Amino acid sequence: MVNANRLSLLLSFTLLLPSLRLSLSTSPPQQEPDTPINRFQQYLRFNTAHPNPNYLAPVSFLTSLAQSLGLIIQTLEFIPNKPVLLITWQGSNPSLPSLLFNSHLDSVPAEPSKWTHPPFSATLTADGKIFARGAQDDKCIAIQYLEAIRNLKERNFVPTRTIHISYVPDEEIGGFDGADKFVKSKEFKDLNVGFVLDEGQASVNNEFRVFYADRSPWNLIIKAKGAPGHGSRMFDNGAMENLMKSVEVINRFRDSQSDVVKAGKAANSEVISVNPVFLKAGIPSPTGFVMNMQPSEAEAGFDLRLPPTADPNLMKKRIAEEWAPAIRNMTYEIIEKGPLRDYMGRPLMTATDDSNPWWSVFKQAIAAAGGKLAKPEILPSTTDARFMRELGIPVFGFSPMTDTPILLHDHNEFLKDAVFLKGIEVYEHIISGLSLFEEANSI
Ligand SMILES: *[C@@H]1O[C@H](CO)[C@@H](O)[C@H](O)[C@H]1NC(C)=O
Numbered sequence: 289m290v291n292a293n294r295l296s297l298l299l300s301f302t303l304l305l306p307s308l309r310l311s312l313s314t315s316p317p318q319q320e321p322d323t324p325i326n327r328f329q330q331y332l333r334f335n336t337a338h339p340n341p342n343y344l345a346p347v348s349f350l351t352s353l354a355q356s357l358g359l360i361i362q363t364l365e366f367i368p369n370k371p372v373l374l375i376t377w378q379g380s381n382p383s384l385p386s387l388l389f390n391s392h393l394d395s396v397p398a399e400p401s402k403w404t405h406p407p408f409s410a411t412l413t414a415d416g417k418i419f420a421r422g423a424q425d426d427k428c429i430a431i432q433y434l435e436a437i438r439n440l441k442e443r444n445f446v447p448t449r450t451i452h453i454s455y456v457p458d459e460e461i462g463g464f465d466g467a468d469k470f471v472k473s474k475e476f477k478d479l480n481v482g483f484v485l486d487e488g489q490a491s492v493n494n495e496f497r498v499f500y501a502d503r504s505p506w507n508l509i510i511k512a513k514g515a516p517g518h519g520s521r522m523f524d525n526g527a528m529e530n531l532m533k534s535v536e537v538i539n540r541f542r543d544s545q546s547d548v549v550k551a552g553k554a555a556n557s558e559v560i561s562v563n564p565v566f567l568k569a570g571i572p573s574p575t576g577f578v579m580n581m582q583p584s585e586a587e588a589g590f591d592l593r594l595p596p597t598a599d600p601n602l603m604k605k606r607i608a609e610e611w612a613p614a615i616r617n618m619t620y621e622i623i624e625k626g627p628l629r630d631y632m633g634r635p636l637m638t639a640t641d642d643s644n645p646w647w648s649v650f651k652q653a654i655a656a657a658g659g660k661l662a663k664p665e666i667l668p669s670t671t672d673a674r675f676m677r678e679l680g681i682p683v684f685g686f687s688p689m690t691d692t693p694i695l696l697h698d699h700n701e702f703l704k705d706a707v708f709l710k711g712i713e714v715y716e717h718i719i720s721g722l723s724l725f726e727e728a729n730s731i
Pocket residue numbers: 513514525526530615616617
C-alpha cells in the first residue's frame with residue numbers, strides 16, 4: 289500500500305512557499321556558499337542516525353536541490369514516516385530500460401565523545417577532510433549524483449535513457465521498510481529499470497572498487513537441553529556439554545574458512561563467515577550465578593554470512609546434522625536476513641564479463657574519467673542491492689573514493705573534499721556513458 293499523499297503534500301506546500309520553507313525546515317540561511325562541497329556539508333548536517341533518523345528534513349533538502357535542477361520529483365511512502373524520494377531525469381528515448389542510482393538516507397549512530405569533531409557538524413579541516421557520520425556511507429554519492437547531473441545539464445547534455453535517483457530509508461537496519469518495499473512496488477515496476485548503481489566502499493589505494501554481489505546474513509541461534517545436575521557430578525549429555533560440543537564443531541568450520549583466506553585462495557568476502565555473538569546459560573543468583581549446579585538449558589548465537597556462491601541447502605544440512613543435531617537434544621533457529629537467490633533461483637550476482645553489456649560501458653566510463661578499476665569484489669557485508677538483484681536486475685556497488693581509509697561505521701568518518709569532487713566527475717562519465725548506451729535495448 290502506497291501512501292504518498294501526506295508527505296508529498298507537505299513537501300510541495302513547503303516548496304511553493306519559500307518564506308515558509310525557511311521556518312518549517314532546517315534549511316540553512318541564504319548566505320551559504322553555492323558550491324558542491326557546501327551542499328554536501330548541508331546534507332551531512334541532518335542527523336539521520338538510528339534509532340531516530342530524521343528523514344523529513346533531508347528529503348526536503350534534496351527535493352529543493354532537484355527542483356532547482358528542473359528534475360521530476362516523487363515522494364513515496366510505503367511505511368508511515370519512511371519516505372522514498374525518487375528523482376527523474378527524463379531521457380530522449382523513455383522506451384529504453386532506465387538507469388537507477390540508489391543511496392540510503394539513514395546512517396548508523398555515532399558516539400560524539402569519541403570524535404574529534406561533532407559527527408553531524410560536517411567540519412571541513414584545513415587539510416580538506418570533511419568529518420561527518422555518513423561522509424562515506426553513503427551521503428557522498430547522494431549529492432554526487434545530483435552534482436553530476438547539474439554539470440551535465442550545464443553542458444546541455446541530453447540523456448537517451450531515463451535516469452532515476454532513489455533515496456531510501458532504513459538501509460542500516462536491513463532495508464525491509466525501505467528498498468525492499470520500494471522494489472516490490474508498482475511504482476518501481478513502472479520505472480522499467482535496466483541497470484542499477486548502489487553504494488560501494490572506499491579504496492585505500494588509487495583503484496576504484498566495484499562490488500558485484502553482497503554476502504547474505506543469517507542469524508543462527510542454537511539451543512541445548514540436558515539433564516540438570518549437581519556441579520560436582522561428571523555425567524553425560526548435560527546441556528552445557530552438548531552446547532560446547534557444537535561450539536567446537538562450529539569453530540572447526542570457522543577455522544577451515546579462515547584458512548582458505550589466510551592461504552590467499554579467497555577473499556574474506558568469498559568464504560562463509562561464522563562468528564559467535566552471544567552465549568546464554570547458567571542459573572542466576574543474587575551475586576552472579578549458581579556455581580554448584582549444571583543448568584538444563586544453554587544457548588548460543590552466531591552471525592553467519594554467506595557469499596552468493598555458497599549453497600544454502602548444504603549449509604542448512606550442516607547445521608541440522610553437525611552444529612545442532614537433534615540426536616544431541618539440540619534445536620536451532622535460522623533467521624535469514626534477505627534473499628540468497630533471484631526470482632529464477634540464480635545466485636544473487638551481477639556478471640562482470642561480456643555476458644553483461646553494462647559492465648563494459650561502466651568500465652569505459654571509469655577509464656574515460658581517468659580512473660583505474662580494481663578486480664571486482666563481493667562486498668563482505670550487505671546492502672540494498674540484494675533486493676534489486678533478486679528481481680534479476682544487474683547492480684554494481686560503487687562509491688568513487690580512492691586513497692581513502694575505510695571508515696564506514698567507524699569513529700571520525702571523513703571524506704576528502706578533492707575525493708568528493710573527483711567523484712562528481714566520475715559520475716558525469718558514468719551517467720552520460722550509460723544513458724547514451726543504446727545497443728542493449730532488450731535489457
Ligand atoms: C536427550 O534427552 C533424552 C531425554 O531427556 C535423554 O534420555 C538423552 O540422554 C539425551 N541425549 C543426549 C545426547 O543428550
